[in-house]
Amino acid sequence: MDSRPFSLVGKVQGKTATMQQAVEELRRDRRLLVVPLKPSSYDLSGLLQLLARFDDPSRREYFLVNLWSFLIVSEVAIRALKHADELPAGTGADAGDRTTHEHHREISGWTSIVT
Secondary structure (H helix, E strand, C coil), rough: CCCCCCCCCCCCHHHHHHHHHHHHHHCCCCCCCCCCCCCHHHHHHHHHHHCCCCCHHHHHHHHHHHHHHHHHHHHHHHHHHHHHCCCCCCCCEEEEECCHHHHCCCCCCCCCCCC
């Protein structure tokens, strides 16, 4: 199995179904942590408005690279915590300890793109 990221883009019919099928197929391999990213659920119009405020194209690019990096790392972290919760030992948090388990739930509620 190739470990490089891949994406489905363009005007091809059935991208969502194809992506969901790929996610389900990849998740069968328990060695993989599969994190589907769905930019359509982000506020792209707000992002475009924000980008219009940048006068310098290099600053706009710097902002976008760092924002995208943040989103990817956040989504991987959220998925990793969800995956750990599904394991028998969970995340290792004590049942009364709010720091890991409930914080994970709050993060998960923050975004609707984690499947």
